[in-house]
Amino acid sequence: MEIGISTFLEATPDPVTGSVISHAERLRHAVEEIVLADQVGLDVYGIGEHHRADYAGTAPAVVLAAAAAMTKRIRLTSAVTVLSSDDPVRVYQAFSTLDGISNGRAEIMAGRGSFIESFPLFGYSLDDYDELFEEKLELLLAIRASEKVTWRGGHRPAIQNLGVYPRSVQSPLPVWIASGGNPESAVRAGMLGLPIAFAIIGGMPERFAPLVKLYKQAAARAGHDPESLPIATHSHGFVGETTEQAADAFFPSTQAQMNVIGRERGWPAYDRSAYDAARSLRGALYVGDPEFVAEKIVLLRRNLGVTRFFLHINVGTMPHREVLRAIELLGTKVAPIVHKELARS
Numbered sequence: 001m002e003i004g005i006s007t008f009l010e011a012t013p014d015p016v017t018g019s020v021i022s023h024a025e026r027l028r029h030a031v032e033e034i035v036l037a038d039q040v041g042l043d044v045y046g047i048g049e050h051h052r053a054d055y056a057g058t059a060p061a062v063v064l065a066a067a068a069a070m071t072k073r074i075r076l077t078s079a080v081t082v083l084s085s086d087d088p089v090r091v092y093q094a095f096s097t098l099d100g101i102s103n104g105r106a107e108i109m110a111g112r113g114s115f116i117e118s119f120p121l122f123g124y125s126l127d128d129y130d131e132l133f134e135e136k137l138e139l140l141l142a143i144r145a146s147e148k149v150t151w152r153g154g155h156r157p158a159i160q161n162l163g164v165y166p167r168s169v170q171s172p173l174p175v176w177i178a179s180g181g182n183p184e185s186a187v188r189a190g191m192l193g194l195p196i197a198f199a200i201i202g203g204m205p206e207r208f209a210p211l212v213k214l215y216k217q218a219a220a221r222a223g224h225d226p227e228s229l230p231i232a233t234h235s236h237g238f239v240g241e242t243t244e245q246a247a248d249a250f251f252p253s254t255q256a257q258m259n260v261i262g263r264e265r266g267w268p269a270y271d272r273s274a275y276d277a278a279r280s281l282r283g284a285l286y287v288g289d290p291e292f293v294a295e296k297i298v299l300l301r302r303n304l305g306v307t308r309f310f311l312h313i314n315v316g317t318m319p320h321r322e323v324l325r326a327i328e329l330l331g332t333k334v335a336p337i338v339h340k341e342l343a344r345s
């Protein structure tokens with residue numbers, strides 16, 4: 001089972017001091033995090049694409065490439081690429097370039113986007129939300145399958161027997177489908193035989209079991225081996241020396257950012273009681289000491305059969321030294337416990 005980090009490169013106001021980290025500093029911090037994650041043996045680092053002031057991750061492939069030459073084995077992925085509002089040709093070129101720099105460690109995680117700022121920014125209508133994703137995913141998969149591409153769709157100019165370069169080191173370049181829990185996304189990924197990543201940020205992770213079953217059934221119907229397809233989850237969390245220390249450190253920034261998003265989406269206020277309930281053994285928050293976080297990951301593996309786990313650090317702005325320590329603990333303490341426990345089963 002692979003264990004790694006995901007981030008949106010949060011650049012939100014510090015909930016204690018009110019100071020705001022610059023985008024430039026957050027980008028440099030991300031490179032440090034990736035290098036450390038590689039050093040402590042983590043398997044993957046993912047950066048989500050957003051186009052708003054409180055996140056610095058508008059160009060994940062560029063940030064990942066900055067760290068690619070400084071790392072040796074960690075896989076580097078978007079988490080996610082908002083494919084609906086991007087050009088699949090440029091997406092492939094960016095990540096195949098990253099694949100070359102990293103010598104075959106790049107991946108694309110494609111999604112429709114739960115944040116919609118990129119649609120007006122790049123001139124797309126939300127009325128075409130689903131159609132855009134389906135069409136652009138079709139083109140992206142055609143590009144990765146063949147050097148010369150002939151393709152026609154409704155939202156992008158046609159391509160007539162043109163080459164797309166550079167070609168990736170990996171053949172094919174890994175493409176994952178990201179889903180927040182939409183059954184149609186699970187079916188689509190299964191039918192295409194693509195790995196899937198579920199974002200589980202609320203409720204009980206075990207409730208995603210029917211979606212995993214739906215995904216595998218769709219894969220089998222389409223002639224794919226469902227047991228060979230990777231399944232990932234992405235959840236918020238933090239690792240500390242003790243569970244109490246981790247919980248107290250992670251709460252202020254998490255509450256602040258969840259309430260910002262909640263006001264935009266009509267969610268109820270996020271308070272300590274909701275937070276504490278979510279970090280229980282069966283909850284969606286992976287916050288605690290290494291033993292407790294490992295126990296939750298093992299439970300997730302047994303309930304959903306996941307092959308990759310992303311711990312999203314951090315939800316809002318936290319001191320950089322604390323984030324680095326959490327990454328170190330995830331790699332040196334949590335991952336070995338998980339691997340040892342799973343080896344017994």
